[in-house]
Amino acid sequence: MDLLVKTGAVKLRSHLEKFLVADENDESVRQSRNGSSQRAVWIVEPCSTNRDAVRFKNLNSGLYLTASDSPFLLGMMGKRVVQLSIFDPSRVEWEPICDGFQLKFRSSKEGKYLRANGGTPPWRNSVTHDSPLTGGTNAWLLWDVEPVSSSDLGSFNDALSPLSSFNSVFSDDFGGSCPGTPMSTRSIMSPATELFTKKRSGMDSFYNAKTVRLKSHHDKFLIAEEDQESVSQERNGSARNSRWVVEPVEGSNHTIRLKSCYGKYLTASNQPFLLGMTGRKVVQSMPRRLDSSVEWEPTKDGSQVRLKTRYGNYLRANGGLPPWRNSVTHDVPHRTATQDWVVWDVDILEISDYADYKMEDLKPKAKPIPGSGLGQSTDSGTYSPPKQDGRVIYYHVADDYGGVNDSVEGSSFTFKGHSVAELTQKLEEETGLENILVCTRSPLNGKLYPLRLQLPPNNTTMHIVVVPSTSRLADEFTKVGIS
Incomplete structure (x- = not known):
């Protein structure tokens, strides 16, 4: 709980990979794939009356996440979750409960949980507070917590000004040095993010990886072309240009860069692949200043990963007829038939020289990749992750x-x-x-x-x-x- 409060401002992401957002009517809440707006940002406040609970105040509306007493549908279990200013303080208090790397949020008033519903309308994208009825809906109560940096908040200090009444509580309970003074952006954004960034980020697929290759849904590998500019897919995974060096991004523990054998970075460009079409080119480049176009966020999809750009597009391996065949773009899949085009298998070819030996002992031993030309012994640092069942x-x-x-x-x-x-x-x-x-x-x-x-x-x-x-x-x- 202390860690959540010290984080200061968060986004809550459901098991459906959708964010909890304040609706435009400033009354209801829902789930949305768009996590870039201020409606997806929630200020975390400590509760003066309940040390085990927090309040969530929306950055855009200034209203509190509230467990109402109104049924979501008549005759059905599950009550509405809405936005309100404080009327009954206990209805805006939520107790965080750890479940692995995720959290459940229990209403202090009724003891029920914040629940992200799936299924058909009107349930789809709705948010209620309820208790799980079947084992399959337990995941509907789990939330990933993404800390929000002060640079992403815009008028962060203005949004925090109403919290002045909680300053003394925060300072006394959590080590603040100046009781009674406004909390600074720096203090509320203290380092408390590691727990919330492991979860479903997909970074474990690149654990201690130095060199990897990426295999698409079409059983083809991501290739850096010899022109040192374009990228494509190819079935030959033993080629030198199928290898990508993994670079961590300084100051971030959930994004990476991928460098080709030509020393250039995998880049999400702004150039359309074809005029009038949604996909944009993915290229090799060496920008003068490393920016977000060369940063990729791995997110889990079963035993595979998606690689997401800063702007929410995914690295996509295209199929079909030329010119789409073997091309690679970044885009958002809109049809079920193309959902698999954005998932990738990650084969780790080399581990980092700075890998922590003790942590490595905890990882399952894997067999080397046959025929890769990189040696057959795990002593050389070459291995492939074991295949997962299912x-x-x-x-x-x-x-x-x-x-x-x-x-x-x-x-x-x-x-x-x-x-x-x-x-x-x-x-x-x-x-x-x-x-x-x-x-x-x-x-x-x-x-x-x-x-x-x-x-x-x-x-x-x-x-x-x-x-x-x-x-x-x-x-x-x-x-x-x-x-």
Whole structure:
């Protein structure tokens, strides 16, 4: 709790990779993938009456995150979470509870948890306070906490001015040196970020890495072209230009730079790949001053990673016909069919000379990469991470007529089972629905068909559509004897 207060200003990110934001109506809250606005920033205040709790005040609206007494939907469990100025102090107090590298937030008033809902509208993107009903919805209570630097806040000092009434509490309880004086930006942003930046950042995929290669969904490797300017994909992973040197970014423990064999950095440029299209070129460059265009934030996606730019785009390995085939851009995937284009396998080829030996002893030993030309002994510092069991399942929940909104990114999880029955049970836990039909889309006509045979091999990513038993499509399947 002390660590959270000392962080000062945070963004809260749900298991759906969406941020808790204050709605434009200055009343409700919701989840959004846009974490760049001040509506996603929450000032953390200590509570004078409850040392185990904090308050969250939105930077934009100046209102408090509040556990209301109003049901989200009549007849359903779960009550609304809103923004209010303080009426009942206990309703704006939230007790942080650690769960690994993430946190749960329990309402002091009713003892229920801040919950990021998934599923179909009106649940999608909603935020309630509730207790989990199934094992699959436990993750809906978990939040990643991202500290916000003072440079990102703009009028940070102005936003903090209403906190003056808490200054003496903060100073006495947390070591402040000047009781009764305004808290400075420097003091409230004291170093307290390590716990919150490990979590789902994906940095562990680059643990002590000196040189890596990146393999795309198309089983091709990220290649630095010989013109020392362009990048592409290629199946030959033993080539010298498939190797990328990993550089940490000074002052940041969640971003990296990747340098090609030609000494140039992987760069997210502003140049469109094709005029009129959304994707922008990824190139090799050596800027005079290293800026955010050469910085990449790894985020986990099952056993793989996405590499995100400072502006929220992802390193994307394109498929299809030329000129898209084998090209690499940075973009945001808008369709389910291209979700896999932004995930990458990371093969560590060399470990850093400054790797901490004691910490390395805690890492699982891995076999060297065969045929890489880098030697066959782990003594040389060359190894490949072990393959993880299971596959990544991407899923959408269909509407009453079996429709799916492909413009909205689906949820995903890693599945280690082997049968359709096991997958059905797992999806029921994830969605909170019962007696569902697990369907796949025909590549020929796009229609949905229930999945009844054995699943493909474990290394096959699957795209699934969940059809609720209450939908009209489920009734149609029953009438024709498909279930």
